[in-house]
Amino acid sequence: MRVSERIGLVGRILWWRLNWERRDLDYRPPGTLDPRFMTAREAAALVPDGACCLSSGMAGNARCSTLLWAIRERFEREGHPRGLTWIAVGGQGGRGRAPGSVEEVGLPGLLERFVSGHVETTKAMLAMADAGRLELHVMPQGEMCFALEAQGQGGDAIESRTGVGTFLDPRCGRGSPVTPGAQLQLIEPAGDKLRYRLPKLQVAVLAAPWADAEGNVYFHDAATITEMREAARAARANGGRVLVTVAGIIPADPARISLPAELVDAIAVNPRQEQTILSPQQGFLPLFTPDGDGDDAAAIEKLRFINRFLKLTPVRGPIECALARLGAHVFAQAVQPPAGVNIGVGFGEEVCRELYQSPLRPDLTFTTETGVYGGLPAPGIYFGAAVHPERLESSAWVFRHYQDHLDATVLGFLEVDATGNVNVSRRGPRFMDYVGPGGLPSITASARTCLFVGTFMQGAKWALEDGRMVLQQAGRPKLVDTVSEVTFSGREALKAGKQVWYVTTVGAFRLGADGLVLEIVMPGLDVERDIRPHCGLRFALPEDGPQVAPASVLTGENYRLTWGTGAGG
Template sequence: MKNKFMTADAAVRLIRDGDTVALMGGGGGLMEATHLFQAVERRFLAGEGPHGLTVVHALGIGDKATLGMNCFAYAGLVKRVIGGHWVWSPRMQQLAQTNQIEAYILPGGVSSQLFREIGGGRPGLITHVGLGTVCDPRHGGGRMNEAAQDDLAEVVTIDGREYLRYKPYRVDVALVRASAADEDGNISFEHEAANLDAAHIALAARSSGGKVIVQVKERLPRGSLKAREVRIPAAWVDAVVVDAGQRSSYDIPFDATLSGELTGEARFAPLPAEAREFDERQAVARRAACELFEGAVVNYGVGIPDAVAKLVVARGELDRIYQTIEHGTYGGSLLDGVLFGYARNASAMLDAPTQFDFYGGGGLDLAFLGFGEMDELGNVNVSRLGGLAVGPGGFIDIAQNARKVIFCGTFAAKGVKLATGDGEMRVLQQGQVHKLVKRVDQITFSGPQSLQRGQTALYLTERASFRLTPEGLELFEIAPGIDLQRDVLDQMDFTPRIAADLAVMPAGHFRVEDEGVGALAER
């Protein structure tokens, strides 16, 4: 067998000008091939190319500074980026905003599943996911700036029903991260904190006649890996690069409770977060947790939904629901912030495309997600805020498919001052930015499409709760201490329907010493 092991610098010379390069990874360094990314950057800055790359990734990759997608954030190195989530690379966001690159987004699940379809030689991905959103060619076609001119999907009708066909493309190079490789190039994921779409990216490149480059932490003797431990067979692999310093995350050298190999306390715990006083996040989380029920299959997004997950753990109710995240993980204690996507002591780890299959088939009962802005039709925008490409990550796939979606966020932004903790919520200073607008800047969740699907959608904030109706958003709850006119209606760019039985939320949601009201109910 040919020796496939080589240095990172040698491996990235396989990338040619104009190639389409598929990347994998998640925030905080989750399954990120950092050593390879840095080799690409090093080669480019040395004047050796490559130039004019198309870079595709399903989830957010980077540290908002120098790692992940930041290694590719150079005009000339890339000409087109199709990214699921952009916020981990402010430099790439700036290239998009100034039209120095063609900027596109795809739903994270669609992107992962499209790799699989490309790998199987099929004519793209046909799915309902993305209808009515920015990914629909009638609402933007995934384009995030003026330099982007193509539609990444087209509308097709099958048996009288509309779908989107996301178009396939050639994958010239896959940069994949794994744990170990044997002498032949068989690849194992056993020490990774997720599987993500690694195997599907590799297959897409292989089927396209491209190159598969895999970064691993260790090289094993031939025969060391059992057949069931091999997740990418040697036949798919062109080059293997060993990075002995490969870490579980940017900050964690290795933690077997994250990879699922051991159960127990963390050996390397992330730096403790600064203690957070009781605030509007906890109040919203308490209200949102009232939607949980015994045996529910649940997904939590990033942001305030993190607080819902923490509340479930604090109440000792984790074993009463099925907790999932789009990276493919079930159960365990979810990490948050830059480590969103990691779970300690998980009960199962699937490939991300399979997880999104489960979501797309209606497997989720509840999804707790954040929002950037929302409008009178119940549309939500999280994908372009303040003129910057943000991207949806798995938001579209999840929000569109859960039986009930609960959007959790603060009512306004920039300069808001609130006081709570004594059973009431008081607004000391109104925000300069309204988040409840007449029309959202970009549709990442479609209210009208949600109504067609018969979905239940709630929009929960620290001062008011709304629900989606055929007539638009309806206000059905306000927090104790809130003045309806001054603190809610005057801070919106539209007038919502007001429920005839407008209720006041329980004071327990807003009292420090309480844990909120309501326990998991039986379905």
């Protein structure tokens, strides 16, 4: 990247940081427009007390900031609306730091109940839960999308095998409630399945790029679509309201209309609205759209620079890079081409980068749960978007696509136990430590091969010496006898005939009928000296002992992936 480009990106970042709290809630575009066009404050006045609301978007993509600010301001000024139930399918928080996220409505009295797939970033809601002032629920993102879709079609609930045998299953777990004494249970047993439902949606709060003067809404030039269509149809079917914030008004184009005017009640124009974090919609980044310039290398370098500059994502050192290469090595051995692949946040992104830059790339189609299809899933703060996707679909579409076409998923983990169960949802005992299941239960229910990638110990220190992995200081085991919470059931995965791998700093374990088997070990490590004493679960070895990973996995030298054999070198 040229110096001038770096300076330009730094300027964009500084401008964004200095202006991220600026807002004009009374802005009304000039000209003769459909009556649906109103100020953000006027739109916020349409939200009744006790309503069930939903905001769209995920992470830094398509945030509904101006409407969220207006709803919060109205409550602080008038005490209304109050007692809301709020639904956010994907993670939409600002970690208690960035303004304009769904945390704007995280106030006692304003919010009574919060339902989401991923709650780790919504620190305001978690603090309320810790204080006993919020009823907190979690559900798998796929089933949330399907339940919204069902409401739009006049239904009430959907049935699914997703979540059976996990904490989501009331027969062996708590179901949807995270906080005690919850008024609702949104997940119920239904034979060998689970029945999922959402509260009846009454207000959909959406962020789209554009509208025309007649009140039609357009999604083109967005970075993600998520659940906007499903939410609008659900709110309308329930007799509710649809509030949309857009960045500007464009000429009508009947062929490109995404939400017809009859599905919309209010449109608030916010000229400063973002396409994604750091990128105003009116100066949107084409690299996140199907119509981009296709220069993947330049786009990836740009996003890496932004992530490194902001220091909001972990810095990956040589050990973490070796772990990502091992994950790609196992993927190349375990998965058959051509393959549809879902990529999760964290180490999943690092494995994806190795695969994307490898000779395997032509046989791979990457996706994420936001509905982006093809391209390279964007890293770090841009997770949920993709670099030069083939197309953008809704979240419901992609989760349904997964049911028949998902060959593999690469995800992270917090804990793994002796029966292959995985915990990604609970970091610790407090509600402030809670993460939620995200899309993992829905994704792993569909995937034929599941790869979980993470460090072997928390806080351990490793070194690479002469092409060998060396343990310098042990840490806290992440492979344990029993996980704190079962987000993924190893037993159910085996019953479904899935292939499951756990790729760690010390090597790769495969899930067998009797538990974990250490199939691959990193060069330089001794099983009895370096692995077994620091593992909190019993694992088996193959009859001939584990394979030693190729030296190139550690060093990166002569690292080249081949289907069926993995890495050479």
